[in-house]
Amino acid sequence: MSDQKNDHQAAAPAVQFTAVERYFGDVHAVDGVDMAIDDGEFFSMLGPSGSGKTTCLRLIGGFEQPTSGRIEIHGQDVTNIPPFLRDVNTVFQDYALFPHMTVGQNVGYGLMVKKVPQAEREQRVKEMLALVQLPDMQNRKPSQLSGGQRQRVALARALINHPRVLLLDEPLGALDLKLRQQMQLELKAIQHQVGVTFIFVTHDQEEALTMSDRIAVFNQGKIEQIGTPTEIYEQPATKFVAGFVGTSNLINAEQAKQIVGQRGDYALRPEKVSIVAEESSVAADQCCVTGTIQDVIYLGVNTRYVVNLDMGGEMVVLQQNLRASADNPTVSHRQKVMLIWQRDDLRLLQG
Amino acid sequence: MVTDAQTIQTKKLSTPEYLSRFFFNHPRTVLILLLAVPLTWLIVFYVGPLLILALQSFFYIDDYSGTMVKQLSLNTYAELFTPPNMEIVTRTVTMAAAVTLVDVLIAFPLAYYLGRFAKGRIKSLLYLGVLLPLWSSYLVRVYAWKLILSNEGIANWFFEVVHLTGVRDWLLSLPVVGGSSLSFSYLGMFMVFVYIWLPYMILPINAALERVPRSLLDASSDLGAKPGYTFRRVILPLVFPGIIAGSIFTFSLTLGDYIIPTVIGNSSYFIGPVVNRLQGTSGNVPLAAAFTIVPITIMGVYLLLARRTGAFDAL
Numbered sequence: 186m187s188d189q190k191n192d193h194q195a196a197a198p199a200v201q202f203t204a205v206e207r208y209f210g211d212v213h214a215v216d217g218v219d220m221a222i223d224d225g226e227f228f229s230m231l232g233p234s235g236s237g238k239t240t241c242l243r244l245i246g247g248f249e250q251p252t253s254g255r256i257e258i259h260g261q262d263v264t265n266i267p268p269f270l271r272d273v274n275t276v277f278q279d280y281a282l283f284p285h286m287t288v289g290q291n292v293g294y295g296l297m298v299k300k301v302p303q304a305e306r307e308q309r310v311k312e313m314l315a316l317v318q319l320p321d322m323q324n325r326k327p328s329q330l331s332g333g334q335r336q337r338v339a340l341a342r343a344l345i346n347h348p349r350v351l352l353l354d355e356p357l358g359a360l361d362l363k364l365r366q367q368m369q370l371e372l373k374a375i376q377h378q379v380g381v382t383f384i385f386v387t388h389d390q391e392e393a394l395t396m397s398d399r400i401a402v403f404n405q406g407k408i409e410q411i412g413t414p415t416e417i418y419e420q421p422a423t424k425f426v427a428g429f430v431g432t433s434n435l436i437n438a439e440q441a442k443q444i445v446g447q448r449g450d451y452a453l454r455p456e457k458v459s460i461v462a463e464e465s466s467v468a469a470d471q472c473c474v475t476g477t478i479q480d481v482i483y484l485g486v487n488t489r490y491v492v493n494l495d496m497g498g499e500m501v502v503l504q505q506n507l508r509a510s511a512d513n514p515t516v517s518h519r520q521k522v523m524l525i526w527q528r529d530d531l532r533l534l535q536g
Numbered sequence: 537m538v539t540d541a542q543t544i545q546t547k548k549l550s551t552p553e554y555l556s557r558f559f560f561n562h563p564r565t566v567l568i569l570l571l572a573v574p575l576t577w578l579i580v581f582y583v584g585p586l587l588i589l590a591l592q593s594f595f596y597i598d599d600y601s602g603t604m605v606k607q608l609s610l611n612t613y614a615e616l617f618t619p620p621n622m623e624i625v626t627r628t629v630t631m632a633a634a635v636t637l638v639d640v641l642i643a644f645p646l647a648y649y650l651g652r653f654a655k656g657r658i659k660s661l662l663y664l665g666v667l668l669p670l671w672s673s674y675l676v677r678v679y680a681w682k683l684i685l686s687n688e689g690i691a692n693w694f695f696e697v698v699h700l701t702g703v704r705d706w707l708l709s710l711p712v713v714g715g716s717s718l719s720f721s722y723l724g725m726f727m728v729f730v731y732i733w734l735p736y737m738i739l740p741i742n743a744a745l746e747r748v749p750r751s752l753l754d755a756s757s758d759l760g761a762k763p764g765y766t767f768r769r770v771i772l773p774l775v776f777p778g779i780i781a782g783s784i785f786t787f788s789l790t791l792g793d794y795i796i797p798t799v800i801g802n803s804s805y806f807i808g809p810v811v812n813r814l815q816g817t818s819g820n821v822p823l824a825a826a827f828t829i830v831p832i833t834i835m836g837v838y839l840l841l842a843r844r845t846g847a848f849d850a851l
Contacts (some may be wrong), residue, residue, distance in 0.1 A: 269759075
């Protein structure tokens with residue numbers, strides 16, 4: 186994937202992967218990854234478990250060594266440099282707080298390693314705990330904190346060292362939904378404030394879309410697509426991306442020939458499709474299919490319709506519930522309908 | 537629903553059903569029933585005898601009649617604190633401390649490898665290697681060491697094969713720890729102690745190490761700590777309770793052992809054999825009891841000190 190942003194930037198990217206591979210025995214955890222992460226961006230690595238995203242993060246942190254390939258951090262080749270010599274810090278999935286130390290000692294650990302004088306250390310620990318909104322917590326033990334608080338301590342402990350790159354390994358995975366959404370916004374705000382490159386690993390596509398400047402979608406050790414959230418969602422490059430990020434109707438070559446007159450695999454987002462009466466007129470830049478309503482699933486904000494197509498196969502349609510009526514009186518189970526959408530909304534998939 | 541509940545209420549219950557429902561509603565009764573037997577055992581056979589032992593240490597032997605006077609006095613303790621007896625205590629405690637120290641040094645790397653790096657078959661084999669000696673008779677192993685260390689034993693043969701008899705002779709010529717042969721010296725006794733209690737040190741350290749998540753080591757390294765720093769600041773504090781647990785075994789087992797000092801060594805006195813002789817042939821039960829109080833007191837002080845240094849903070 187070429188990176189347009191980087192073309193007009195003189196400085197080296199924050200992190201650069203060149204043909205990086207990491208094998209564990211026969212398992213190709215990372216199987217030829219090329220990517221360039223810009224300085225100061227919020228970059229997410231999104232993918233299902235076992236897709237290689239966490240291994241990539243551990244390669245940047247230095248906890249794993251690549252089997253082959255080259256990794257650079259700010260232009261410096263770090264391929265064989267141990268973690269403790271890298272200008273990178275990590276927020277671990279399980280937070281990895283030292284249980285025998287207080288919150289203050291945990292946050293100040295990096296400074297203690299660097300032999301920063303105690304007075305300065307305490308001052309900076311205080312500032313950092315204020316930044317993550319945990320003032321006056323220095324003397325607690327990690328075991329006395331809630332999950333959300335531990336997550337903040339882990340963040341403070343990593344940020345206090347002023348790393349040029351911060352790695353976050355599914356840090357919000359263990360939090361409940363409300364707290365997770367709150368932390369998503371806070372993380373984004375903190376990133377804005379400190380101006381550090383954030384590299385964020387997640388399997389939650391919504392989280393990635395919410396927080397990221399750019400997203401790399403991982404599958405089976407390879408990157409399927411790199412792009413902004415809008416690009417990833419609106420223009421999925423592959424079948425996998427179309428299916429993993431949000432939901433998509435996949436239109437196969439046979440169906441495509443009947444609908445648009447040419448063969449090819451297409452993806453179509455359910456919310457781009459409208460349900461109209463069977464004999465409606467269709468504009469020149471619109472596509473249409475006919476079918477029978479198979480299922481009506483009320484989801485609060487939306488209603489999801491599963492439609493059996495007359496040409497075979499089914500299509501999912503998502504319609505926003507704009508009015509407060511209990512159901513849409515014009516559409517019901519077993520009803521024959523026509524589905525229409527803008528031709529531009531069809532996305533041709535690679536491979 | 538109401539009618540269902542009523543049928544459940546009025547239905548005639550079978551005995552097991554009745555019992556399980558009774559136990560469900562009376563958790564305290566269950567607790568008492570479960571604890572009754574082990575608790576009785578503990579009190580009757582452990583705590584009780586210990587208290588009687590402590591009591592007997594305050595009795596004394598009448599010098600003329602040689603019989604035990606069942607009156608509380610400090611006569612026996614006065615006898616315990618005489619120089620020859622204190623020498624026995626010092627000798628035993630020094631041996632126990634040396635054995636513990638060396639066991640920690642040997643056990644730690646092995647436990648570390650076992651807990652961090654060994655996988656699959658190698659791990660099972662290593663565990664087996666640690667545990668296997670515990671399955672064979674303690675006496676057999678001690679006498680085996682007697683043979684190994686004797687003048688005709690394989691230890692001497694080994695020194696001759698590698699042409700290091702000079703080293704052996706130098707070791708045996710050392711004051712205090714040396715002796716006429718390995719099996720008749722503190723050195724030999726020390727080796728056997730170290731060998732025989734080693735599994736009791738490896739297992740707790742290994743258990744403590746296995747409980748340290750890998751991510752803590754990654755985090756320390758991530759925050760700039762070199763491996764040595766991580767070891768001192770993260771691994772050691774977290775494994776320390778395991779080391780203390782292991783040292784409780786090695787230290788107290790050495791303090792109380794009476795076989796090894798009898799079979800191996802230069803027949804100088806250790807607490808174990810002395811207690812054995814006092815309550816047996818000499819019939820001086822009060823002094824034997826007083827001698828037994830010594831290791832108990834030492835272990836108590838040791839645990840208090842360990843707690844004060846924060847050894848158990850990470851538990």
